[in-house]
């Protein structure tokens with residue numbers, strides 16, 4: 001089941017980020033994003049437990065995928081793909097035209113996921129991350 005998350009769910013988002021996502025926003029950033037009214041988050045729930053989360057900033061006709069994380073024991077069940085497809089349908093309703101994201105060049109599972117749902121690489125930001133890793137910038141036309 002896919003549900004929408006709100007500012008009172010920020011602990012659930014942080015818990016999943018902490019499991020396997022070092023580049024995610026912190027509590028202050030997430031709360032400020034929610035209060036801007038231009039931020040959306042969805043989650044996959046199984047037996048009342050949140051197992052996968054997606055977060056996204058929306059700015060008129062463009063949006064930025066901020067994070068997507070699935071708990072380790074629930075990976076490879078199609079949950080992240082289902083969340084991106086749900087987000088894309090939501091953005092389409094809102095007349096958003098482009099969804100951007102940045103991803104570590106070495107994060108092959110995420111890059112595969114993004115390609116699978118139709119993202120294309122548009123540029124590379126050299127040494128973008130603190131450890132010197134490059135960021136790939138990808139976009140999906142909605």
Ligand SMILES: CC(C)(COP(=O)(O)OP(=O)(O)OC[C@H]1O[C@@H](n2cnc3c(N)ncnc32)[C@H](O)[C@@H]1OP(=O)(O)O)[C@@H](O)C(=O)NCCC(=O)NCCS
Pocket residue numbers: 020021052066067068069070071074075076077078079080081082103107108109110112113114116
């Ligand atoms: C990337 C991530 C979100 C994928 O979550 P998931 O729920 O396991 O993904 P899905 O089961 O929906 O997989 C969908 C597709 O993604 C790709 N994929 C997922 N895991 C993969 C892996 N370990 N290796 C290669 N491709 C992978 C595949 O193309 C897969 O499709 P397929 O099963 O038909 O081959 C998950 O591995 C994760 O939480 N990673 C850590 C956080 C992160 O790096 N997030 C992305 C940066 S924002």
